[in-house]
Each structure stands twice: as structure tokens, then as C-alpha cells.
Amino acid sequence: MRARNFLEWPFFEPDHRELAEHLDAWAESHIAHRAHAEDRASVDGACRVLVRELGLAGWTRYSAPGAAQGAVLSISREHPPTISRTQPSNSREHPSAVAQFDVRALTLIRETLAWYDGLADFAFAMQGLGSGAISLAGSAELQGRYLPRVAAGQAIAAFALSEPQAGSDVAAIQCSARLDGDSYVLDGEKTWISNGGIADFYCVFARTSPQEFRPDGSVTARGISAFVVDADTPGFDIKSRIDVIAPHPLATLSFSLCRVPVTHRLGAEGEGFKLAMRTLDIFRTSVAGAALGFAQRALDESLKHALSRPMFGKTLADLQLTQAALADMATEIDAARLQTYRAAWLRDRGGLVTKEVAMAKMAATESAQRAIDHAVQLFGGRGVVHGEIPERLYRDIRALRIYEGATEVQKLIIARELLNEARNK
Numbered sequence: 001m002r003a004r005n006f007l008e009w010p011f012f013e014p015d016h017r018e019l020a021e022h023l024d025a026w027a028e029s030h031i032a033h034r035a036h037a038e039d040r041a042s043v044d045g046a047c048r049v050l051v052r053e054l055g056l057a058g059w060t061r062y063s064a065p066g067a068a069q070g071a072v073l074s075i076s077r078e079h080p081p082t083i084s085r086t087q088p089s090n091s092r093e094h095p096s097a098v099a100q101f102d103v104r105a106l107t108l109i110r111e112t113l114a115w116y117d118g119l120a121d122f123a124f125a126m127q128g129l130g131s132g133a134i135s136l137a138g139s140a141e142l143q144g145r146y147l148p149r150v151a152a153g154q155a156i157a158a159f160a161l162s163e164p165q166a167g168s169d170v171a172a173i174q175c176s177a178r179l180d181g182d183s184y185v186l187d188g189e190k191t192w193i194s195n196g197g198i199a200d201f202y203c204v205f206a207r208t209s210p211q212e213f214r215p216d217g218s219v220t221a222r223g224i225s226a227f228v229v230d231a232d233t234p235g236f237d238i239k240s241r242i243d244v245i246a247p248h249p250l251a252t253l254s255f256s257l258c259r260v261p262v263t264h265r266l267g268a269e270g271e272g273f274k275l276a277m278r279t280l281d282i283f284r285t286s287v288a289g290a291a292l293g294f295a296q297r298a299l300d301e302s303l304k305h306a307l308s309r310p311m312f313g314k315t316l317a318d319l320q321l322t323q324a325a326l327a328d329m330a331t332e333i334d335a336a337r338l339q340t341y342r343a344a345w346l347r348d349r350g351g352l353v354t355k356e357v358a359m360a361k362m363a364a365t366e367s368a369q370r371a372i373d374h375a376v377q378l379f380g381g382r383g384v385v386h387g388e389i390p391e392r393l394y395r396d397i398r399a400l401r402i403y404e405g406a407t408e409v410q411k412l413i414i415a416r417e418l419l420n421e422a423r424n425k
């Protein structure tokens, strides 16, 4: 059982504490002792099973709060507690409810799952990121069609924004969506798409008007719209699969005369960039949560190992250099956790918390990498052996410093916010 003293912090409600207890017990009995083969077919299969299990157990209900519109609070012994709030939509065109995510719950769930199993964390995270744009801006019809299946783990979701020439510079996307009668026709490519190859549907961001350039040559954020594309839509294809150091389903997608009904557009035409940013803004804090889970696991494994590894007539734990490493790990994790749950709490209260979210994502992912590196070092040769926990964590953490805004991008966001605050003083 993981230590969870931090749940006493004032950032949490009693429901969050109960959620963490339930999830920890579930993870201990369902995923703690599961090893995954790393070939593509096995990873795909394991992800499908995990999504279904997370759905059956009720955890992915947090990924798609719009699935339970109007629900207030339900707690039972069999099912984890859920808090689902909805707000009336401002949009006349899409009279759907705008679901409110519980960012503290999402972050707690990712921290817990990541502690046990990186693939379980991935499977959970993508249900939310992949359907987030539907929860935020989908019509009532789209929300009704997709979100209940996402929440139940019956449909696998994906978020398709990045392109070969547009990663950090995401406004530069080129994939196009041309209006033709009652359809949009999509043409182009997306890459680095998690769940690519196993997803049932993709939230795709594409250009509905040509790129506009600023005087410095950069592309503005105008002219991008979002669409739901079912995996079996003619003209949609998996162009190639991508294998990464911590294997999970990942692919390059191609769209060739891919016809999507106008009713599958998410939000107003031209508002897609804002929608992508709103979606990322919700889920970025949960990336910090996953990093905390990996880092905490590294510290827990290091403590166990240091106490049991005989060395120089005593144990590794008796050596002061070991103690220094453990102290650094614990202190950095604690600081990152405070920043992460502060950001989640602020986000749940509403308002602009861009700087705090960016700080949390950067602090948690960067410090987790350092903590895990310490763990590998403390394990000595065992630390780099395939199948050992520090080796797995070392691979699991790396991409978190890159996706959903790389560390360099977070620094630019923090500095921009700081300078704006200073200018407006």
C-alpha cells in the first residue's frame, strides 16, 4: 500500500480521499502484479483490456464527466465516488452541457495508476484527453453518442493534433478540412497520435481556412477547427505505427478525401485552436500527477533496496551518500506534489491558472526524471536490467517531459505570464 499522507492537505475534499483509497485498493488487486510483454500486438491487447477494466470499475467516468450530465454525487461500495458537475453552455449552435472536469480527481487517479503501472496510467489518461474536446464543445448528440462509451471503457479515444511539421509550433498544422455540402473533407497527416491503431474515434484538429502569417513569419492560431472522426471512416488510415521506449499504441494517421459530417464538428468553425488549448489545459496537470506516481515509486523502491542491500559490512542505506540521494528525491517529490495539487485545486476553483499549471508540469516531470535516475544509480547494475522497476520507470518518465507541451514550452509560458503580470502592475 502506498503512503498517502499528502491526502490530508487542504487541497482535497473528503470525496478525493475516498476516491484515492478505493483506487489504491483496486489497483493493488487488479494491476499491481501484471507484467506486460512489449511487442506491439501484446501492448495493443493490454491497452484494450485495461480500458475495459478501468471502465467497468468506474474510473474512466472521471475522463468523460459529460457522460453523466446532471449527476451530482454518487458513492457506493462497489463503485468509486464520482463528482460530476455540469454548466449550461453559452453556445446556441450546440445546446449541449459543458462538463466540468474534476482535475484533482484526474490527477490523483493518474498518480496512483502510474505508481502501479505506466500502461494503466496511459490507458486512463487517453480516455480523457481523447474525448475531452467532446466533453467541452461537442453537441448534445455527439456527447450522447461517444461519452457514455468512453466512460464505460467501451470505446477507445484519441487526440490528434500534432503533425510532422507542427509539434511545439502547433498553430502551424496543415491538415485541411474543406466544407463540401453537409460534410467536411479532410486531407493530410497527423503524427505521434497515442492510441493510433486501436482507437475507435479520433478528435482531429484541421484547417478550415488557410494559414495566416505574422510579420515575424510565425503562423497565427486562426482557421483551425475540430472534428470527431470514427476509425472506420473511408479515407482515414493508419499510415504507420511508431515504437517508443515505453511502448504504447502510437501512430501516424493519414486522411485522404476523408468525409466527415458537418454535425461531427466540435464547437464553432475556426475555434479549434482554443478548444485544443482548453483540452490540454485540463489534462496537463494530470501529466504532473503521473510523473509524481513514477517518482514516488522510484523513491519507495530505492528505500526498500537501500535497507536490504548489504555493503561494506552494513547496508546501502547506512551510507551518507545514499542518504543524500534519498533526501534529494523525497524533497523534490514533495515540492512537485505541492505545486501539482495546488494547480489542480486552483483549476477546480475556476479562473486562469496557466502559470501554475505550467510550473507544476515542468517541476513534476523534470524532478521525476532526476528521482528515477537516482533510483537507477542506487540499484547499481540491476538498475539497467530489462524488467527491473527502476529500468521501466526510467523509460516510462521520458516522454512526459516532451508531450502536452515540452519543458521548454512550459518555461516560455511561465515567463510570458510573469512578464504580463509585471507589465500590468
Ligand SMILES: Cc1cc2nc3c(=O)[nH]c(=O)nc-3n(C[C@H](O)[C@H](O)[C@H](O)COP(=O)(O)OP(=O)(O)OC[C@H]3O[C@@H](n4cnc5c(N)ncnc54)[C@H](O)[C@@H]3O)c2cc1C
Binding pocket: 159, 160, 161, 162, 164, 166, 167, 168, 169, 191, 192, 193, 194, 195, 244, 250, 399, 402, 403, 404, 405, 406, 407, 408, 409, 412
Ligand atoms: C510518446 C508521445 C505521445 C504523444 N501523444 C500525442 C497525442 O496523443 N496527440 C498529439 O496530438 N500529439 C502527441 N504527441 C506529440 C507531442 O505533443 C509533441 O511531440 C510535442 O509537442 C513536441 O513536438 P515535436 O515532437 O514536433 O518537437 P519539436 O516541436 O520539434 O521540438 C523540438 C525541441 O524544441 C524545443 N522547443 C520548442 N519551442 C522552443 C522554443 N521557443 N525555444 C527553444 N526550444 C524550443 C522543444 O521543447 C523540443 O525540445 C506525443 C508525443 C510523444 C513523444
